[in-house]
Amino acid sequence: MPTGSAHRLVAPYADALLARDLPALDPTRRAETVDFVALRVSTLPTPMLVGVSIVAWAFDLLLRLGSRRTFISLSTRVPIPFVSEYPRLIRSLAFAYVWERWPDTRPDGGRAPVVP
Amino acid sequence: MSLAHDPFGPADHIEVEVLIIGSGAGGAPTAALLAEAGFEVLIVEEGAWVDQGAVKPFSLEQMARQYRSGGVTVALGRPAVPYTEGQCAGGGTEVNSGLYKRPPHEVLEAWRADYRIADLDLDEIDTISDEVERDLSVSTVPGPTTEASRALARGAEALGWRNGEIPRWMAYPERGDALSGRRQSMTVTYLPRAVRAGARLATEVRVDRLEIVDGTARAALVTRSGGRSGRISFRHVFVCGGAIQTPALLQRSGLRRHIGASLAVHPTVKLAAKFRDEVNVDDDVPVHQVTEFFPYSSFGGSASQAGLVALALNDNWRAFSRQIIDWRRMSVYYAAIRSEGRGRVVAVPGLRDPVVTYRLTRNDRALLGASLGRLALAMLAAGAEEVFPSFRDAPIVRRAADVARLESGFRADRASVMTVHLCSTVPLGEDPNRCGADSHGRIHGTTNVRVNDASLLPTAPGVNPQATVMAIAIRNARRFIEETPVG
Amino acid sequence: MADTHARRSAPPATVITGATGWFGRALVERLLADGRPALRTLVRSPEEGEALGARGVEVVSGDITDRRDVARLFDGLPEGADVVHGAGIIHPRVVADFTRVNAQGTRYMVDVARDAGVRRFVHVSSNSPFGTNPVNGETFRNHEPYHPYLGYGTSKMQGELAVLAGVEAGLDAVIVRPPWFYGPFQPERQSTFFTLVRTGRFPMFAGGTQRRSMVYVDNLVQGVLLAELTEGIAGRGYWIADTRPYEVREIVDTVRRALTDEGYEVSGRPRSLPIAIARAAETADRLLQRVGRYQQQLHVLGEMGHTIACDISVARAELGYEPGVELYEGMRRSIRWCREQGISL
Numbered sequence: 001m002p003t004g005s006a007h008r009l010v011a012p013y014a015d016a017l018l019a020r021d022l023p024a025l026d027p028t029r030r031a032e033t034v035d036f037v038a039l040r041v042s043t044l045p046t047p048m049l050v051g052v053s054i055v056a057w058a059f060d061l062l063l064r065l066g067s068r069r070t071f072i073s074l075s076t077r078v079p080i081p082f083v084s085e086y087p088r089l090i091r092s093l094a095f096a097y098v099w100e101r102w103p104d105t106r107p108d109g110g111r112a113p114v115v116p
Numbered sequence: 117m118s119l120a121h122d123p124f125g126p127a128d129h130i131e132v133e134v135l136i137i138g139s140g141a142g143g144a145p146t147a148a149l150l151a152e153a154g155f156e157v158l159i160v161e162e163g164a165w166v167d168q169g170a171v172k173p174f175s176l177e178q179m180a181r182q183y184r185s186g187g188v189t190v191a192l193g194r195p196a197v198p199y200t201e202g203q204c205a206g207g208g209t210e211v212n213s214g215l216y217k218r219p220p221h222e223v224l225e226a227w228r229a230d231y232r233i234a235d236l237d238l239d240e241i242d243t244i245s246d247e248v249e250r251d252l253s254v255s256t257v258p259g260p261t262t263e264a265s266r267a268l269a270r271g272a273e274a275l276g277w278r279n280g281e282i283p284r285w286m287a288y289p290e291r292g293d294a295l296s297g298r299r300q301s302m303t304v305t306y307l308p309r310a311v312r313a314g315a316r317l318a319t320e321v322r323v324d325r326l327e328i329v330d331g332t333a334r335a336a337l338v339t340r341s342g343g344r345s346g347r348i349s350f351r352h353v354f355v356c357g358g359a360i361q362t363p364a365l366l367q368r369s370g371l372r373r374h375i376g377a378s379l380a381v382h383p384t385v386k387l388a389a390k391f392r393d394e395v396n397v398d399d400d401v402p403v404h405q406v407t408e409f410f411p412y413s414s415f416g417g418s419a420s421q422a423g424l425v426a427l428a429l430n431d432n433w434r435a436f437s438r439q440i441i442d443w444r445r446m447s448v449y450y451a452a453i454r455s456e457g458r459g460r461v462v463a464v465p466g467l468r469d470p471v472v473t474y475r476l477t478r479n480d481r482a483l484l485g486a487s488l489g490r491l492a493l494a495m496l497a498a499g500a501e502e503v504f505p506s507f508r509d510a511p512i513v514r515r516a517a518d519v520a521r522l523e524s525g526f527r528a529d530r531a532s533v534m535t536v537h538l539c540s541t542v543p544l545g546e547d548p549n550r551c552g553a554d555s556h557g558r559i560h561g562t563t564n565v566r567v568n569d570a571s572l573l574p575t576a577p578g579v580n581p582q583a584t585v586m587a588i589a590i591r592n593a594r595r596f597i598e599e600t601p602v603g
Numbered sequence: 604m605a606d607t608h609a610r611r612s613a614p615p616a617t618v619i620t621g622a623t624g625w626f627g628r629a630l631v632e633r634l635l636a637d638g639r640p641a642l643r644t645l646v647r648s649p650e651e652g653e654a655l656g657a658r659g660v661e662v663v664s665g666d667i668t669d670r671r672d673v674a675r676l677f678d679g680l681p682e683g684a685d686v687v688h689g690a691g692i693i694h695p696r697v698v699a700d701f702t703r704v705n706a707q708g709t710r711y712m713v714d715v716a717r718d719a720g721v722r723r724f725v726h727v728s729s730n731s732p733f734g735t736n737p738v739n740g741e742t743f744r745n746h747e748p749y750h751p752y753l754g755y756g757t758s759k760m761q762g763e764l765a766v767l768a769g770v771e772a773g774l775d776a777v778i779v780r781p782p783w784f785y786g787p788f789q790p791e792r793q794s795t796f797f798t799l800v801r802t803g804r805f806p807m808f809a810g811g812t813q814r815r816s817m818v819y820v821d822n823l824v825q826g827v828l829l830a831e832l833t834e835g836i837a838g839r840g841y842w843i844a845d846t847r848p849y850e851v852r853e854i855v856d857t858v859r860r861a862l863t864d865e866g867y868e869v870s871g872r873p874r875s876l877p878i879a880i881a882r883a884a885e886t887a888d889r890l891l892q893r894v895g896r897y898q899q900q901l902h903v904l905g906e907m908g909h910t911i912a913c914d915i916s917v918a919r920a921e922l923g924y925e926p927g928v929e930l931y932e933g934m935r936r937s938i939r940w941c942r943e944q945g946i947s948l
Binding site: 044046082097 | 175176184185186188189190192194196421422423424425426427430433437438439440441443464467468469470471
Binding site: 497523 | 734736737738740741744745746747748749750751760764767917
């Protein structure tokens with residue numbers, strides 16, 4: 001899948017999820033992380049991509065329709081087997097990126113205090 | 117320095133004597149032996165050439181450049197089981213832990229009996245293993261191992277559990293230490309050897325399917341980098357793409373019998389252990405393993421750079437997130453099991469990649485939980501202050517009583533169960549009900565299609581499989597050389 | 604690590620709980636035969652203690668769930684006494700009994716014993732805190748994660764934790780973990796076992812290939828005495844069992860053979876039931892226990908589908924434990940004892 005379309009599909013939800021999970025993460029860093037997540041999604045094996053696309057499309061729709069906060073909160077607690085893999089995937093990719101790139105990021109996404 | 121060249125030039129159709137698909141632990145030794153025996157060999161590899169040391173080990177960059185699909189490949193099931201496949205010259209050998217375990221005799225004997233493998237001589241395998249150990253410079257760490265590695269050993273000792281340092285294929289400089297080794301992967305060993313003997317290597321070439329007529333394969337239809345198609349005619353072909361790609365390619369080529377139906381893996385669960393002192397090593401893995409519970413399970417250490425620690429804590433982020441600040445005092449450890457369950461690889465027409473599924477049995481789930489509990493005990497015995505098991509709602513474990521909560525709360529469906537070892541999709545042997553390939557890797561019902569990689573191993577061996585893959589591949593290559601005239 | 608065979612001499616006094624139970628009676632017999640001085644025990648009623656009293660055992664009347672009674676048990680004990688704490692409930696009327704007796708009772712015993720300055724406290728535990736083996740073929744080692752099998756297991760785990768807390772506070776305590784035991788002095792439920800096996804009605808599941816460790820009561824007594832008298836092992840726990848685990852079908856066959864050789868008539872044919880039945884029993888047992896109720900047959904049935912096997916090599920190495928009696932011989936002795944007691948099988 002071309003990166004552009006993966007980005008359109010995945011970015012809004014990933015951005016909202018990260019904003020909730022790591023509220024203190026700089027918008028610039030968050031954007032960079034979302035770009036990475038979208039890039040990885042674009043190179044998923046095709047069967048996975050098909051499944052993820054469907055779920056991503058549904059999540060994106062629900063995100064725009066309803067209350068963002070409620071939906072994001074619910075989406076991470078969905079017990080439906082295949083569907084719950086999607087937030088997990090987004091989170092894993094994002095967290096792996098954030099802490100590899102900026103290892104001293106705080107648990108809420110904030111920058112580490114500068115050590116004198 | 118890349119050893120790859122474009123074999124096509126301006127042409128779209130070339131002819132070779134032996135085509136080897138895949139340049140990993142199966143393909144590279146096969147190429148070297150055949151080239152040295154005088155065969156004209158072309159190796160095609162779907163991935164790119166990346167020099168050892170050009171990319172930081174276990175980093176996201178490595179996942180992008182040397183793994184298939186950026187490292188995000190998943191076997192569907194409950195739970196889904198993420199796995200990894202190398203995709204580069206040298207395949208999995210470029211990116212794995214490098215831990216070397218000779219094929220265990222009891223495993224070989226069980227395979228030989230169960231799957232009716234002809235001419236599987238344990239002495240021959242041992243002799244081949246001796247050669248491989250020399251060629252790969254298999255050695256233990258000079259001097260002391262890392263603290264993270266020693267911690268696992270210490271914990272196991274305290275509990276009276278058998279454990280040991282596992283040697284790796286590494287070359288160490290004269291006064292080197294634990295972190296100074298150079299990985300003796302295929303790009304540094306068997307691929308240069310193959311090329312020196314006259315083999316050619318083409319990278320970024322994907323085989324779409326094989327043309328097979330009346331059981332004889334004639335050519336491979338490929339897509340080259342840039343998207344151009346190509347056709348490679350050959351006399352013989354060795355499919356060495358690994359336990360996922362090999363059956364997928366064979367299925368795309370019309371070969372299906374006992375191919376792709378018996379995927380075996382080593383399901384693995386993990387935890388993060390926090391110590392009083394800084395133990396984190398961000399570009400290497402521990403070399404100690406706990407072998408007390410062989411063949412059922414084994415424990416070892418994983419790559420633990422900060423991003424991977426965050427991942428280990430991610431399953432219960434709500435409760436564990438605070439710990440990430442202390443990642444330097446933490447290291448990730450795993451428990452891998454021998455699984456009763458099996459999976460499938462199914463090539464779907466029109467889709468580039470196969471669908472992969474895996475099913476854990478009830479006993480597998482119980483064994484995963486018991487193994488994670490035992491691992492937690494070992495880390496406490498090693499002096500870890502706190503242990504963070506990787507599953508949803510896992511408790512923080514500080515003492516033995518907490519392990520009870522780990523055990524009662526563990527569910528495989530809530531845990532990050534993954535595997536880095538994949539085998540058994542084209543089992544070798546003469547059992548007509550289970551074996552896709554004969555005792556030396558030739559696909560039953562074909563004259564010249566051979567498999568020579570981890571797909572042949574009838575079960576997941578319960579130890580790091582690369583040594584077994586190489587030994588079997590070399591045995592099979594030698595048989596081919598004996599019975600096939602050159603030219 | 605212990606000098607494995609450094610042995611202490613017999614203590615000036617020995618406190619025993621559970622003396623009227625299966626293991627307790629066997630232990631008392633052995634200690635009396637050895638000429639151990641000053642045995643003292645706790646019984647719930649004077650009648651229960653009569654037989655013991657007649658043999659010269661000092662009997663203190665009381666309930667282990669009452670701290671004052673436990674204190675009286677240790678009153679006036681000479682310095683350097685040993686304790687063997689074998690009291691416990693395996694098959695209660697209500698689930699709450701598990702906690703009261705196995706957990707709370709043990710806590711009282713540990714606290715009072717520590718204050719009384721006893722020399723060694725041996726706690727008789729069980730396999731139950733560790734659950735069942737996840738795979739047939741696996742065995743429990745000396746250190747295992749706690750994974751209690753329902754109410755009994757949880758209470759025995761809490762008992763062990765109480766003992767280990769006592770060790771941290773300075774008590775010299777050792778834990779002995781016996782699996783399924785058999786032998787003379789057995790209670791009524793074991794006779795039912797013999798009857799079922801004799802008539803071919805003993806429920807076996809999925810071919811009876813599950814492996815179960817068992818311990819003949821005399822082997823257990825030996826193990827407990829070694830745990831009592833060996834130097835330098837405070838805080839350690841040991842599996843005490845017969846040499847190897849037995850497959851369930853092997854147990855059934857061996858018991859039938861022993862019955863025949865002791866002159867009983869065996870009938871019927873042992874048959875294997877689908878494992879689903881054992882699983883259903885286990886689920887039902889779990890549900891019942893959750894509402895505080897306990898049904899013995901259901902519990903035993905549920906457990907029969909599992910492997911519970913342990914490794915005695917550390918007990919061998921550190922205590923010099925050597926099981927002297929194996930299944931066939933042990934079962935014959937059990938059967939003979941039943942006959943002598945007039946128990947019909």
